[in-house]
Amino acid sequence: MVENRPWSNLFAHLILIAGVALVLFPVYVAIIASTQGPGQFLRGTLPLLPGGHAIDNYRAMLDTGLSRAGAPPVGLMLWNSFIMAMAITIGKLAISLLSAFAIVYFRFPFRVFFFWLIFITLMLPVEVRIIPTFQVVANLGMLNSFAGLSIPLIASATATFLFRQFFMTVPEELLEAARVDGAGPLKFFKDILLPLSITNIAALFVIMFIYGWNQYLWPLLITTDPDYYTVVMGIQRMTTAADGDPLWHLVMAAVVMAALPPVLVILFMQRLFVKGLTETEK
Template sequence: MRARNIWPHVWLVLGVLIFSFPIYITLIGSTHDASTIGRGDVPLLPGPHALENYAQAWGSGGGRYMGTPAVQMLANSLAMALLIAAGKIVISLLSAFAVVFFRFPGRMICFWAIFITLMLPVEVRIIPTFEVMVNLSLVNTMAGLVIPLIASATATLLFRQFFMTIPPEFVEAAKIDGAGPMRFFKDVVLPLSITNIAALFVILFIYGWNQYLWPLLIINDRGLETIIVGLTKMIGGGDSQNEWNVIMATAVMALLPPVGVVLLMQRWFIKGLVETEK
């Protein structure tokens, strides 16, 4: 019986090693010089050039795309991810609240219209979306980077399903106390939704952080370049053109914010996904 219980752990450890080995190589490569990596001779132990590699990546960037430091690209990506996550949560909370707790003509039509947008991600409607941004003069702006991505049918659906589990007695008690809709939303619905909000925030932050196609299309200004797009542009056409040590240092720094968010909110994230009794 014990032998049968060991095998799942063996496969789990093996899977972790396989998936984490490229990250380990990236981390080790960021501590060596460009010539060592250029020869294809990447040791398995850290090298002596970590400080200078990270300092160059942080302050001036590297590769053929010199001029955009990692600190600026990280700040842009952080702002974009936070705005996207916060915008998606706020809009989804309010739309789900209206669909569940208000009765008005066309209520379900509005919900299904939101739900249908799941079949129309930004990649599918990218040309008309870009045309709208051009007409509104939002190209090369943070607003143009964020606004097309803040609507979320998935978050609206999840909040709607949760709001439908709130007992009707809560609504009746709020009415007896003289609470209006927004007070009921603030004092009852929001406190009950904290774990759901935390779980969705982690998912939506990583979604915003990993955006590539839309920032690549809408942003031409280096001052608004995101870290994901910047990493791609740091890579030249041939290996001899690439400062792989600086590129790997930038890649490691690009990993830190999403990993930090997951670690800081891990307890809330798991609780929001598995908790069934509210």
């Protein structure tokens, strides 16, 4: 702040409040809608104050779901999403730590070649190679399985780069000391490198958990069995049915439950989230 101008301060607060309201508005509407009874949507516009059916709606969605729309209970889908997100996150972290360790702490033929091979994955998102990737997964018999949901997504160039960058800043003396004391590569990795990387791992964990939870196209392609639906893609099945039937109160209950876990992760781990985001993107 350069100078004190009470009016322009007030104006700034007004802009920010409007901005926050704009950002919150859709979610507010969803929460309100999820507390209404079934008849509310036949009468035209949606009320802007909560109704009294919150518990019924949420319980109905968690336990039974919209079976007419072919969607399983939301409880099951949340669980599937959680497993998929955790598998993707842990998988990405594990294989990226190992490959960054190999690239930084060893000299071996084709080292640079492997580095570029990993780099190329940045340029090939699932969205641009839908059919052939589906064919590969189908041929491997991984349709409708957690392995199929997670393994094809766990290669990670960004995490490998980030860990490589971080390992390069680890003092040389640590390695020298470890070798003098007779520690082998795996012991050095486990007892020195991993504990040093813990903040970076945590920051990436937050980003990748959100990435994994929000996967949409991939589960849509490879799950046909409702037992493996994840919640973000399952909601799409419900909306197609809801457009014909006024079941919006139930759909919005599912939307709120699907959005809640990643939002909570950001709110409670904001510092790690910001660190992870700004470091992975450059």
